[in-house]
Amino acid sequence: MATMTDQALPVRPAAAPTRRNPLRSEAKWGYIYALPAVLVLAVFVIYPFASIIVHAFTRWDGFTDPTFIGLRNFQFLLQDQTFIAALRNNIYFALSVPIQLTLPLGLAFLIHQRIRGWRFFRWTYFLPAIYSTVVLGVLARLALQVDGPLNQVLSTIGLGGLSRDWLGDASTAMPSILAIFVWANFGYNVVLFLAGMSSIDPQLPEAARIDGASQLQVLRHVFVPGLRRVMEIVLVTSTINAFAYMFTYVFTITNGGPGFSTFVVEFDIYNNAFAFQKLGYACAMGLAITVLISGLGFLQIRALTGGRE
Amino acid sequence: MRNSVVRPAPLRWVLIAGMSALAVSAVFPLLFMLQAAFRTQADWAASKIGLPTTFSLDAFARAWVQASIGTYFVNSVIVTVGAVTLSVALAATAGYAFSAIQWRGRTFAYFFILAWMAIPPLLLMVPIYVEMTDLGLVDTYWSVILLYSALNLPFNMYLMTAFFRAVPRELLEAARVDGASVNLIFIRIMLPLSIPAIATLVIFNALYVWNEFVFALLLLHDDSVRTLTVGVNQLVGKFFFDYPALLAGMLITSVPMVVVYVVFQRYLVRAISAGALK
Numbered sequence: 001m002a003t004m005t006d007q008a009l010p011v012r013p014a015a016a017p018t019r020r021n022p023l024r025s026e027a028k029w030g031y032i033y034a035l036p037a038v039l040v041l042a043v044f045v046i047y048p049f050a051s052i053i054v055h056a057f058t059r060w061d062g063f064t065d066p067t068f069i070g071l072r073n074f075q076f077l078l079q080d081q082t083f084i085a086a087l088r089n090n091i092y093f094a095l096s097v098p099i100q101l102t103l104p105l106g107l108a109f110l111i112h113q114r115i116r117g118w119r120f121f122r123w124t125y126f127l128p129a130i131y132s133t134v135v136l137g138v139l140a141r142l143a144l145q146v147d148g149p150l151n152q153v154l155s156t157i158g159l160g161g162l163s164r165d166w167l168g169d170a171s172t173a174m175p176s177i178l179a180i181f182v183w184a185n186f187g188y189n190v191v192l193f194l195a196g197m198s199s200i201d202p203q204l205p206e207a208a209r210i211d212g213a214s215q216l217q218v219l220r221h222v223f224v225p226g227l228r229r230v231m232e233i234v235l236v237t238s239t240i241n242a243f244a245y246m247f248t249y250v251f252t253i254t255n256g257g258p259g260f261s262t263f264v265v266e267f268d269i270y271n272n273a274f275a276f277q278k279l280g281y282a283c284a285m286g287l288a289i290t291v292l293i294s295g296l297g298f299l300q301i302r303a304l305t306g307g308r309e
Numbered sequence: 310m311r312n313s314v315v316r317p318a319p320l321r322w323v324l325i326a327g328m329s330a331l332a333v334s335a336v337f338p339l340l341f342m343l344q345a346a347f348r349t350q351a352d353w354a355a356s357k358i359g360l361p362t363t364f365s366l367d368a369f370a371r372a373w374v375q376a377s378i379g380t381y382f383v384n385s386v387i388v389t390v391g392a393v394t395l396s397v398a399l400a401a402t403a404g405y406a407f408s409a410i411q412w413r414g415r416t417f418a419y420f421f422i423l424a425w426m427a428i429p430p431l432l433l434m435v436p437i438y439v440e441m442t443d444l445g446l447v448d449t450y451w452s453v454i455l456l457y458s459a460l461n462l463p464f465n466m467y468l469m470t471a472f473f474r475a476v477p478r479e480l481l482e483a484a485r486v487d488g489a490s491v492n493l494i495f496i497r498i499m500l501p502l503s504i505p506a507i508a509t510l511v512i513f514n515a516l517y518v519w520n521e522f523v524f525a526l527l528l529l530h531d532d533s534v535r536t537l538t539v540g541v542n543q544l545v546g547k548f549f550f551d552y553p554a555l556l557a558g559m560l561i562t563s564v565p566m567v568v569v570y571v572v573f574q575r576y577l578v579r580a581i582s583a584g585a586l587k
Binding site (some may be wrong): 030032036038040041049084126128135141185187189196240245282283 | 542
């Protein structure tokens with residue numbers, strides 16, 4: 001996303017000579033038109049980001065001035081069992097990235113090939129991205145309760161033995177959240193892949209088919225290479241989602257429980273900052289995760305683009 | 310040709326069945342809320358699944374009035390309209406500066422804004438909260454309006470710039486020769502031409518702002534400014550034994566964006582595709 005492959009900005013041909021020094025009088029307007037956007041971004045995104053970098057190296061309770069403590073926050077982070085457990089859960093969610101890549105790719109391929117009902121599939125698959133995550137989370141929590149609809153359905157169809165307290169047990173709470181997370185995101189990725197597929201020259205897969213390639217071979221050797229850009233985006237955003245967009249799911253579905261078993265890093269940041277007044281420590285967590293995500297994103301793009309060249 | 314995507318027929322039907330199951334699951338939340346929200350509490354207690362035997366709007370009344378969903382709804386509308394308008398306006402003016410005006414540093418400024426597209430905002434929640442407190446914006450619409458605008462700005466600006474760059478140079482040159490000022494060209498030529506791009510961004514941003522939860526939770530504590538997503542989460546505690554009212558509240562939260570999707574699907578898909586194909 002930050003990697004831009006844009007062509008150079010088009011240079012306007014020299015202005016008509018009828019006006020006096022048109023370039024200089026225009027340049028002023030360039031700054032005037034760009035300034036409001038730069039200002040809003042600087043105040044509400046760039047300043048907070050700079051603030052995180054500075055305060056990650058301080059002890060700060062939010063009331064008194066922060067004091068510089070060097071790398072102490074990060075040393076503490078490495079031994080903080082709550083943080084490590086939370087990070088482990090984020091990694092668990094990140095392990096779904098291959099599914100988040102391949103499932104939408106396959107679905108988009110079938111829709112792109114005009115499988116029967118493709119319009120209906122294309123329309124409905126985006127719905128999970130339309131619902132608010134809060135609504136999905138609350139619905140999931142209701143549905144998975146001990147006396148909730150899922151267990152009712154199970155016992156109605158004679159599978160009562162399978163019913164359980166889905167969210168009350170650590171061994172089923174994590175997979176439940178994971179399933180909802182993957183489900184909530186797949187349709188968005190299908191739309192991304194469809195956009196990529198429609199930009200591929202339709203003669204390429206046609207030619208491959210005439211040469212006797214199977215559908216899977218067409219997908220593998222014609223579409224996948226043409227979708228590298230989209231795959232990059234899906235890979236990187238899915239990873240970012242698993243580390244930095246889990247709060248709403250966890251907060252609404254299990255509130256981190258049972259115990260700390262579904263705790264995630266954002267939750268830990270939230271608690272440290274707003275319950276324990278350890279703002280400096282929370283900033284250190286935020287910085288550590290930002291660095292981790294950037295590193296992973298860099299590796300993923302390297303793996304995709306470097307693998308074949 | 311097109312009908313035989315997958316050659317062996319049995320496999321084809323398995324795939325179609327699987328895809329249909331996914332499609333049903335995608336519609337299910339909506340159907341579930343619908344079948345529960347129009348019931349009475351007694352009907353819900355009797356059976357939680359299946360078709361309702363009663364039709365009543367009481368649950369909506371309870372949610373709208375007792376749980377202040379009405380207030381939250383108005384707040385969500387205010388915040389969404391405010392944030393979308395501000396962000397798209399900023400993106401349009403910046404996009405104009407980056408595409409049609411020559412000035413020193415514009416390439417740098419362009420990429421500088423763009424670089425913030427992938428920053429995960431939740432990791433910034435501590436400094437954002439502190440900053441909003443210092444500015445006295447906590448518990449005001451402005452806190453989230455300004456923040457959402459800023460977070461959406463890099464993508465919006467990217468799309469507007471790309472769109473403006475596609476406007477034929479000759480058109481701008483002709484207007485200049487005729488003596489049109491920078492401002493007049495923006496208002497009379499660029500803005501009218503960019504209505505499709507603006508519509509795309511409005512829909513795309515509205516979806517994000519309407520559904521955003523964490524910063525609304527963090528920055529809007531007072532009931533008078535709270536938005537729907539935070540309000541709905543509170544409903545769980547308030548209506549723990551009144552599921553029809555709870556689901557009515559969630560339905561009220563979901564329906565506006567579902568309607569937007571039904572009507573403006575084209576624009577949403579265009580925004581996402583533009584992000585994918587840049």
